[in-house]
Amino acid sequence: MNTVNRRFSVAPMMDWTDHHCRYFLRLISKRALLYTEMVTTGAILYGDSARFLRHDQSEHPVALQLGGSNPVDLAACTKMAAAAGFDEVNLNVGCPSDRVQNNMIGACLMAHPQLVADCVKQMQDGVDIPVTVKHRIGINGRDSYAELCDFVGKVRDAGCTSFTVHARIAILEGLSPKENRDIPPLRYDIAAQLKDDFPDLEIILNGGIKTLEQCAEQLHTFDGVMIGREAYHNPWLLSEVDHQLFGDALREITRTEILEQLRPYLLAHIAQGGKATHITRHILGLAQGFPGARRFRQLLSADIYKTDEPMRIYDQAVAGLEGR
Ligand SMILES: Cc1cc2nc3c(=O)[nH]c(=O)nc-3n(C[C@H](O)[C@H](O)[C@H](O)COP(=O)(O)O)c2cc1C
Known part of the structure; x- marks a missing residue:
């Protein structure tokens, strides 16, 4: 089984963490x-699987997140993901x-x-990459700590050893997905x-983390931290992750250098249509917090569409x- 270091991760985000976004974040x-x-x-088995499994060699370490609940289908997709190099x-x-x-x-x-446990078991059989689960601390009507332990215990018994906990419940009726990322209160104490x-x-631990200081603090309790929205809106946050959270030597890189490194990728993408x-x-978000942020955003979110x-x-x- 290969090992994946999950001390710091960027969350799965629909429409956001596509392969272009990951290529860019990996530069940082x-x-x-x-x-x-x-x-x-369904998208993988009956759609354009090559498109959904596409990633650049430079993106590693990279994890594919699957949505589904049919153990046979999930197992088939997991094998395809392993073969594709995830x-x-x-x-x-x-x-x-x-x-x-x-x-x-x-x-x-x-x-x-039990269904999730069956899914995880079949997904893990026959591949030597880890299968992990990202979940909430509960859902409305099933939000007691005993039920959370029942969930984690059953999935653990099926062979899963890594759980990413978005530390709030999800309310399945009446709240939009966006509201479900803000309204139910964060309960790091329950994750702890x-x-x-x-x-x-x-x-x-996942949910509401905005700074590397918070990450470092939570790493006293948790094995890893996952950041979603803040990493997307303020990607420069990632520039000190390797140094501050992994102990690597400080890399003296600037945002201009990152964008120079992105330039050939951009040119190649345009050349391919x-x-x-x-x-x-x-x-x-790369200019967030720096002088000129508005102009940067204006050029790349408006002017570039008109030229x-x-x-x-x-x-x-x-x-x-x-x-x-
Ligand atoms: C635009 C957007 C799309 C998301 N899509 C997914 C997804 O595909 N799978 C998933 O497990 N979570 C998804 N999430 C939830 C995030 O992975 C994360 O759990 C959540 O945003 C809380 O972390 P944060 O407070 O650091 O953003 C999405 C969040 C956002 C903002």
Whole structure:
């Protein structure tokens, strides 16, 4: 079994952590574990599997997140992911959207621990990459700590050793997915209790983390931390992850250098008929907190859509960056 270091990871985010975004984030941190957007088993088995499994060699370590609840389908997709070179497969038991609930995908599966256990067991059989689970601390109607332990215990008994805990419940009726990421209160104490009660399991904390100081603090309790929105909106946060959280030597790299490194990738994408904005939409947050952030964002979120010379706008945005 290969080993994956989950001390710091960037969360799976639909429409956000696509392969372009991961390529860009990897330029900033060499050590962060990067998760794909959730891909359903149906999309892989009956859709354009090459597209959904696509990733660049430089993205490693990279984990594919799957959505599904049919053990046979999930096992087939896990084998395909392993063959495609992913370092890990993660099962989504945290997404609360209505659309996925109707297909028995995501957080609703927390009400079916034995089914999740069967899924994980079959996924793990026959592959030598780890299968992990990302879940909530409960769902409405099933949010007691005893039920959470029942869930984690059953999935552990099926062979899963790494759990990423989004430390709030999901409310399956009445809240949008976005509201479900903000309204139910964060309960790090419950995630910490889980680590106490299952000390042999790897427990990764997710939800509401915004700074590397918070990460370092939570790493006293948890085996790893996962950041979603803040990593996307403020990707420069990743520039000190390798040094501060993994103990690597400080890499004196600037945002301008990162964007120079991204330039050939952008050119290649355009040469293949792609739009520059497929890539540049993921870098808008790179100037956050620096002088000139508004201008940077304006060029890359508005002007670049109106031009047939996207590289000129890109270069203008890069040239306007101030500070490290
Ligand atoms: C735009 C967006 C899309 C998301 N898509 C997924 C997804 O595909 N799979 C998943 O498990 N969680 C998804 N999430 C939830 C995140 O992985 C994470 O659990 C959540 O945002 C809490 O972490 P944060 O407070 O650090 O953002 C998504 C979040 C956002 C903002």
